[in-house]
Amino acid sequence: QVQLVESGGGLVQAGGSLRLSCAGSGRTFTTYRAGWFRQAPGKEREFVAAISWRSSTTAYLGYADSVKGRFTISTDNGKNTVYLQMSSLKPEDTAVYYCAAKADYGVGYAAGDYAYWGQGTQVTVSS
Numbered sequence: 001q002v003q004l005v006e007s008g009g010g011l012v013q014a015g016g017s018l019r020l021s022c023a024g025s026g027r028t029f030t031t032y033r034a035g036w037f038r039q040a041p042g043k044e045r046e047f048v049a050a051i052s053w054r055s056s057t058t059a060y061l062g063y064a065d066s067v068k069g070r071f072t073i074s075t076d077n078g079k080n081t082v083y084l085q086m087s088s089l090k091p092e093d094t095a096v097y098y099c100a101a102k103a104d105y106g107v108g109y110a111a112g113d114y115a116y117w118g119q120g121t122q123v124t125v126s127s
Contacts, residue, residue, distance in 0.1 A: 009121030022099030
């Protein structure tokens with residue numbers, strides 16, 4: 001069983017930055033692959049970014065087109081925590097952001113690929 005806890009959300013002005021964190025239980029992200037998704041009111045949950053470690057030094061990364069060049073996904077050296085660094089934030093980035101984990105290898109772009117989810121953290125970008 002994998003437990004994920006997100007933090008770092010908040011209110012920020014357009015153009016600002018936030019860093020979300022997702023702490024896993026144990027060395028979670030050496031065993032599991034991680035993804036970030038978001039869900040805005042009235043909309044479906046959508047893929048944001050994902051990371052899949054191929055070796056201790058090589059990771060596969062995936063990003064939604066809407067966040068490429070603005071968001072960066074990474075893990076800490078111990079691979080206990082996955083981060084989502086968000087820059088140049090826009091009002092349309094406002095959503096609840098969820099961290100997710102899956103056991104099989106490879107980057108997962110669909111919510112259905114992931115078996116484990118955090119509780120979510122609210123990000124609000126004001127114009």
